[in-house]
Amino acid sequence: MQLKNESKFIEDLKNKETQNKAFESLLNQYKEPLYWHIRKIVLNHDDADDVLQDTFVKVFKGIKNFKGESKLYTWMYRIATNESLNFLKIKTKKYFNSSEQMMTFIVKNLKEDPFFDGDELQHK
Numbered sequence: 843m844q845l846k847n848e849s850k851f852i853e854d855l856k857n858k859e860t861q862n863k864a865f866e867s868l869l870n871q872y873k874e875p876l877y878w879h880i881r882k883i884v885l886n887h888d889d890a891d892d893v894l895q896d897t898f899v900k901v902f903k904g905i906k907n908f909k910g911e912s913k914l915y916t917w918m919y920r921i922a923t924n925e926s927l928n929f930l931k932i933k934t935k936k937y938f939n940s941s942e943q944m945m946t947f948i949v950k951n952l953k954e955d956p957f958f959d960g961d962e963l964q965h966k
Contacts, residue, residue, distance in 0.1 A: 883926035
């Protein structure tokens with residue numbers, strides 16, 4: 843998924859006069875693919891929504907430092923991945939004594955998540 847003229851779009855994101863409209867376009871184009879990327883990592887719908895919001899806040903604050911060494915989506919994908927992993931690290935430390943305890947919790951909640959049918963998943 844790419845924007846037609848990415849360099850012009852990035853300029854619009856960095857320009858105070860055009861950034862709100864450009865950011866709205868960015869949200870509309872990338873929120874769903876980023877959501878599903880995050881969801882694969884954090885597994886829970888509500889957690890994925892929170893991480894997605896944090897991701898877009900970081901994108902908004904960091905766009906002025908974007909150097910264009912990669913595609914915009916690649917940069918956002920990396921931010922989303924890092925935010926997801928940081929979220930899991932914090933959640934693990936806060937709620938679990940061991941990684942085994944965390945995995946048991948994840949498997950149990952995955953079965954109960956209305957967005958996934960646990961019976962269709964194969965556990966290894």
